[in-house]
Amino acid sequence: MSKHVYCRHHTEMDVPFFDVDAMHIVWHGHYVKYLEVARCDFLAAIGYDYNEMGRQGYGWPVVKMDLKYIRPARFGQKIRVELAVVEIESCLRIEYLIADSVTGEKLTRASTTQAAVAVESGEMQFQTPQSWLAAVARHPSFQNL
Template sequence: MLQTTKQLTVRFCEVDAMHIVWHGHYVKYLEDGREEFARHYGLGYYLLERAGYGIPIVEMELSYKKSARYGDTLEVETRYVPSATPRICFDYRIRHADTRQLICTARTTQVFTNAQHQLQLLPPPCFTEWQQHWLPSLASLV
């Protein structure tokens, strides 16, 4: 299982009038988690962009469990979900770092597009190489 954890502190500008994190900021927290994953496992946007591909998010699901507040330290756990289809899926768990209480769960799905933003039905060679390095058993199924 490929997984990373990113710690972040809730900033004042991220809370709403009720003094809790505004729901839209969780999307940014997921992005922070994906960027941490990319740094750790070498699956960054630049790798795909240099190869001529984009990876837009086509599906996002969030489930809010508990509110986070200004000053809270959160942990964003990002787990890669292997797929035999040409897509990148991540599951997330956002927890309060001190209490370990679950704040939010989420899942994102990204697809591959070419430079003209057309959906690609085959994974880019650089992604296949990445899979072969980190998930050799999955790469043999594709």
């Protein structure tokens, strides 16, 4: 059975020099940053960035992350970070594919899970806030169940 995808989004960027080692290969820890850049771009697209989350009374820490490196990204390479939102009701779970923008060659697969936490009480929410669900539904590619 395939996963339901609520929406898809993508971001393109160039690999900067300060992200690479002496062999011009991206250091493995920087891939986490690329996921965050893509996630922030998606959140801005739905009008629910981290500032808005705070105004709504919630923090959204990453509680789980998984990365699989397939091929290295290199200095100057244009990469595309594609994301698919696969869970919105109990958490925010996103699956990612980082690929070369020109050739489409797959570089990295990843996933992140974030949980809503009430800022005032510090309690994890086991159901996502209505404000979050409404924001995701505004994305042009949103697919309801």
